[in-house]
Amino acid sequence: MFFSSSAKSKPKFEVNKNSDGQYYFQLIAANGKIIATSEKFATKENCMQGIELVKSSATTADIVDWT
Known part of the structure; x- marks a missing residue:
């Protein structure tokens, strides 16, 4: 199977230090x-x-829309 370079990657968490x-x-x-x-x-x-x-x-959190 061919994947182009524009194929999207998975979401991720990045840890950083300020x-x-x-x-x-x-x-x-x-x-x-x-x-x-x-x-x-x-x-x-x-x-x-x-x-x-x-x-x-996140999988069980409610959405509260205050608008």
Whole structure:
């Protein structure tokens, strides 16, 4: 099967560290665009726990539209 270079990748979480030494994650869509950025975490372990919390909560979260 042939895949072009424009084929989309899977969504992913990227873990980053800012200049203050705090960790945060971004949720990147399949098209490469940032769709969410987390709060800052003091440790990488807490950042990873934040990712797991988002992954487990998002599937059952309600949508509240205040518009």
